[in-house]
Structures are given as structure tokens and as C-alpha cells.
Amino acid sequence: MKYGQPNWEDTIVALATPPGIGAIGMIRLSGPAAIDIVDKLFPSKSLSEQPTHTAHVGLIREGGQVIDEVVVTLFRGPRSYTGEDVAEVSGHGSPYVLQQLIDAFLRNGARLARAGEFTQRAFLNGRLDLAQAEAVADLIASNTAASQKNALNNIRGGFSQDLRMLREQLISFSALIELELDFSQEDVEFADRAQLYHLVTEALEGTTKLADSFRLGNVIRNGVSVAIVGKPNAGKSTLLNTLLNENRAIVSEIAGTTRDTIEEILNINGILFRFIDTAGIREHTSDQIESIGVERSLEKMRQADVVLYLFDANTMPAEELLVNKRAFDEQGFQYLLVGNQVDKGEEALMRDRYAAATPILFISAKQQLHINVLRDRLVDMVLGGKVQTEDTVVTNARHYQSLRQIAGALADVRQALDARLPGDLLALDIRRALHYLGEITGEVSNEDLLDYIFSKFCIGK
Ligand code: GDP
Known part of the structure; x- marks a missing residue:
């Protein structure tokens, strides 16, 4: 088959809904014979004589045997998704029945569609440009x-x-x-x-x-990786749990996600945040050796788009926080200093003590204080306040x-x-x-x- 020659002779068929059991399953046919092929198996009326953009209920029957009761929707080209004649057959969502329907259409002159072939035909018939066709896959x-x-x-x-x-x-x-x-x-x-x-x-x-x-x-498509780091007992796992309780995202798989570390994924304002190496946070033991911890944290911070440095705002010496901050600056990290456990002391005093360290904010992971502020800051860091969501974004x-x-x-x-x-x-x-x-x-x-x-x-x- 040559590209640039959209006048294919053949009619393609494929299941358009996900495989598996559902209330309804939809099979799509596209090509010059799409409507005729369904018509041959649809005894209750002549589909070929029906106008475009109409729906018809009836039985699909082959050789005297009823396969399913279906709704057939007709779209005549060029006013269809592919620009060709299209018939959409909605049957009962049993994988067995749907396969029977597809087999019947194949026996009557259709061939199985290749991946993306419907959209490809739409592109070659000028219904979509390539950028639009690719956006279909993204959607x-x-x-x-x-x-x-x-x-x-x-x-x-x-x-x-x-x-x-x-x-x-x-x-x-x-x-x-x-x-x-x-x-x-x-x-x-x-x-x-x-x-x-x-x-x-x-x-x-x-x-x-x-x-x-x-x-x-990229952020919209793949999410932002975040490393939560800090000394033992700063409250890292408590914070992670607090965030996860409200925002855990249900995602099956994200492109480009590395599988060798355990990640938790949060959905905040429509952006996915991937908290990396959360196993490292959870498995911590009381006798964790500091130097190993530091090396491992550095590695983790380099992998991350954003670093959350969590510290206990009651006990952290201000000088030490500044040393860390300078190190983050030198490494070129995008980071946020997060003073935790503000419920145990005077927040105003803490703000004073760490005034030289920015960007900073104060929370209580355990009492869930100012967690909203943290979430907003995370989103701000990513969007930088620069990008309007109405703007076109290249993904x-x-x-x-x-x-x-x-x-x-x-x-x-x-x-x-x-x-x-x-x-x-x-x-x-x-x-x-x-x-x-x-x-x-x-x-x-x-x-x-x-x-x-x-x-x-x-x-x-
Ligand atoms: P990690 O070692 O950094 O993961 O720290 P954990 O999350 O295990 O917390 C260490 C201890 O501090 C636990 O007993 C937590 O309950 C406690 N903790 C964590 N966050 C807070 C907080 O915001 N306020 C108070 N009062 N305790 C906290």
C-alpha cells in the first residue's frame, strides 16, 4: 500500500472499545463497502438506502443464525471520522459475541485494521493534520x-x-x-x-x-518527579502519607517511568507528581548510617525535577539549613525547604529563625497544617506562573x-x-x-x- 493514495479499495474493521466485558462493545468499519457489509447481515431493513448520520436497531444474522441484537450508526463519507463510509456497530459487550460479529464481517469482505489505521485514513483524507492525529493518541x-x-x-x-x-x-x-x-x-x-x-x-x-x-x-504528559529528603525523623513518611491520603492518583502506567524504584503518584490540580524512591523513605531504620543516607539522597535529588527538603523546625540549627541551601543552589536543584512539626512550637519564632533560608514554608505533616500551601507551591514551581493553561502546549x-x-x-x-x-x-x-x-x-x-x-x-x- 502506498501512502498519499487514500483511495483504498478495502474496508477495515476493528473493535473500537476496550477488550473485555462491558455493557456495550462497539465495532467500527471504514471503507467503500463498510455499509454494504453490515447490510448483508442486517435483515430488518436495507441500510444502504438509509441516510447518513442515522442509527438503526436490528439483529445481525448470518446463515440463519442470530449473532446479536445491535445498533448500527451510519456515517457516509466524507462526513465521517475517516472521511470514508463508516458503520459503527454497537453490540452487547461480551468478548465472545463481539468476536463473532467481527468474524462475520471478515467473512463478508472486511479485513482487520492495523494499529492506528482509522486515524491514518482520516489524516490521508485530509480530515486531520498530523499534529491533530497525534493528539488523538495523546487523548x-x-x-x-x-x-x-x-x-x-x-x-x-x-x-x-x-x-x-x-x-x-x-x-x-x-x-x-x-x-x-x-x-x-x-x-x-x-x-x-x-x-x-x-x-x-x-x-x-x-x-x-x-x-x-x-x-x-512533558510535565503534563509524564509528571514531575519529586524527591522528599531530610534527616531521619524529620517527618518524611508522615508527610508522604498525608499527601497520599488525599491525592493518590489512580494510574496504571506512565510513559518513561523507571521501574527500578518504588514511586507514589499524586494528582494535584491535574498534574502528576511522582514521589521517587519512596521505598527508601518507608524502610528507614533507627540505626541508619548518616553517610550512606546522604549519598543516597544526593543520587535521588539528582534524578528528581523537584527536591523537597524536609526538616524539623524545632531542632534544626539555622546555620545547617543555610549550608544545605547553598549546596542545593550549587547543584542547580529546584528545591523547596519545608519546616515540619510547627505544631510543636511557635511558628512565628520559627519563621524568624530561618528567615535567611528561602524558598521556605512551614507545615505540620502530622496535624495537616498548611498542606494546601505546600501543594500550591509545588504546582507553582512547575508552572512557574508563566504559562497560562489556555496557551498551546507542545507535548x-x-x-x-x-x-x-x-x-x-x-x-x-x-x-x-x-x-x-x-x-x-x-x-x-x-x-x-x-x-x-x-x-x-x-x-x-x-x-x-x-x-x-x-x-x-x-x-x-
Ligand atoms: P522520617 O524518618 O523523616 O520518615 O520521619 P517520620 O515520618 O517517621 O516521623 C518521625 C516522627 O515524627 C514520628 O513519630 C511522627 O509521628 C512524628 N511527626 C512527623 N511529622 C510531625 C508533625 O508535623 N508534628 C508532630 N508533632 N510530629 C510529627
Whole structure:
């Protein structure tokens, strides 16, 4: 099969709902014969004569034998998910019955869909661009409100819209340049250099902003790793339990999570926080040797995106806290100093004593004081207050790479402008930027890339 030739002859079928027992299971068929194939097994009326976007209840029957009572929904192309004729057959959610239905459709001319083939057809029929198609996979994989919102935004074309704007900027830029090239004999500078400079700077800013959002995108997709460290008896396991009691996230698996350490996962405001090496916190014994503890903590802190340094605010010498703080600064950690056990003393005095150590906050893990403040600070640390949740966020590593290439090409253009290089050299860099832009939306693509992207989908999508 060739890509770029969307007129396939064959009709594909797959279970669209998860395998296993459910109230309802849905089987989807797409392709020129989708409606005819179901029609052959649907004696109560002629589906081929029914209008698009209608639902029909009836029996699926093959060779005199009833398989199931179903609801068939018809979507005629191009007004369907794939752009082809689509029939969705909802049956009773027994894996056995659903398999019988699929087998019957296969015997009557359909073939099993490959992973992602429905969405792939939608892409090749121009129903979605590549960035949108990939967002479908993200949405299916999303496990927090934030990742869901972001994927939905991208399916609706939020990201693609930003790219279109960028593309328009680049095209108007190259139009000015080309105009100048046409008149090169006459040695005039048509394209106003100041205007060009302004355009390319704007495009560069837009690209950089999108590329920068990838850090947040990664956070939304993969979560933030947090290390809770501190001396024995600071209250680490108490804090972990307090946090987990309210916010334990139900997640089956997160991409990129290392399996060799035990982690607890919290969902705070739609962002997943992974508390790493929690086994180390829990298994602590009273005779833990300090030096081993320190080395192990350092290792743990290096792995983490965020370090929570917990200390007993009744007993910790202020000088020692400052020494630790300086060490964290030197290591470049993103950290929060957390004074615990404030219920045992005067909080105001503690604030005074540790005034030189920032960023700091005070809690009681056991009495659950100021735990909200801690949660908010964690979220702030990640979002940095900079990113509006309405902004487009790049979550896809492939898009990130392309955006970096675009930014690189644009920076070259700007340099060329600074050096007053001739227009044909500028045009070359602009074309390079446009090429990478096309790679994201799928206007420039190759078969291997498409195969790779769609193979990550589950069957039935
Ligand atoms: P870890 O060694 O850092 O994990 O410390 P633990 O969580 O095991 O706590 C050590 C002791 O301090 C336990 O007896 C806890 O009940 C107690 N503790 C922890 N947090 C607080 C707190 O906020 N207030 C008080 N009063 N006791 C606490």
C-alpha cells in the first residue's frame, strides 16, 4: 500500500472499545463497502438506502443464525471520522459475541485494521493534520485533566492554528524576499529590511515559545518527579502519607517511568507528581548510617525535577539549613525547604529563625497544617506562573525537535539580515524553516515516519 493514495479499495474493521466485558462493545468499519457489509447481515431493513448520520436497531444474522441484537450508526463519507463510509456497530459487550460479529464481517469482505489505521485514513483524507492525529493518541493515553485538556485543544487544532500563523508569517517574509530577487538586476532593496527583521523576530519568538512549552508539555504528559529528603525523623513518611491520603492518583502506567524504584503518584490540580524512591523513605531504620543516607539522597535529588527538603523546625540549627541551601543552589536543584512539626512550637519564632533560608514554608505533616500551601507551591514551581493553561502546549517530542529546527533556521535568517547577506541566501534559510514546519503538520513526510507514528496507536483507532 502506498501512502498519499487514500483511495483504498478495502474496508477495515476493528473493535473500537476496550477488550473485555462491558455493557456495550462497539465495532467500527471504514471503507467503500463498510455499509454494504453490515447490510448483508442486517435483515430488518436495507441500510444502504438509509441516510447518513442515522442509527438503526436490528439483529445481525448470518446463515440463519442470530449473532446479536445491535445498533448500527451510519456515517457516509466524507462526513465521517475517516472521511470514508463508516458503520459503527454497537453490540452487547461480551468478548465472545463481539468476536463473532467481527468474524462475520471478515467473512463478508472486511479485513482487520492495523494499529492506528482509522486515524491514518482520516489524516490521508485530509480530515486531520498530523499534529491533530497525534493528539488523538495523546487523548487516549491521557490520565489527568491537564493532559486531557491539552490533547483536546490540539485535536481541535489549537497547535495547528499556531503553526498556520507561523507559516503565514514565513510566507509573507519569503514573498518579500522573492520579490527582491526578481528585481536583483536593478539593485533595489524592495523588501524593507526593518520590516523583514520585525517579521522574522516575531516568528522566532512564536517558535521559541512553543518549543519552551515542551518542558511543561512533558510535565503534563509524564509528571514531575519529586524527591522528599531530610534527616531521619524529620517527618518524611508522615508527610508522604498525608499527601497520599488525599491525592493518590489512580494510574496504571506512565510513559518513561523507571521501574527500578518504588514511586507514589499524586494528582494535584491535574498534574502528576511522582514521589521517587519512596521505598527508601518507608524502610528507614533507627540505626541508619548518616553517610550512606546522604549519598543516597544526593543520587535521588539528582534524578528528581523537584527536591523537597524536609526538616524539623524545632531542632534544626539555622546555620545547617543555610549550608544545605547553598549546596542545593550549587547543584542547580529546584528545591523547596519545608519546616515540619510547627505544631510543636511557635511558628512565628520559627519563621524568624530561618528567615535567611528561602524558598521556605512551614507545615505540620502530622496535624495537616498548611498542606494546601505546600501543594500550591509545588504546582507553582512547575508552572512557574508563566504559562497560562489556555496557551498551546507542545507535548510531542517529534514536534519539539521540528520546532527547534525551525527556531535554528530563523535565527540564521536573523543573523544573515544582521550581516546584510544577499536575498537568495535568506530565502534558503526561510525555505528550511518552512520545510520543518511542514514536517509537523504532515505536509512534508515520509512513509517511515508515518508508519512509526500510526503504529503507536491502538487497534481500532
Ligand atoms: P522520617 O524518618 O523523616 O520518615 O520521619 P517520620 O515520618 O517517621 O516521623 C518521625 C516522627 O515524627 C514520628 O513519630 C511522627 O509521628 C512524628 N511527626 C512527623 N511529622 C510531625 C508533625 O508535623 N508534628 C508532630 N508533632 N510530629 C510529627
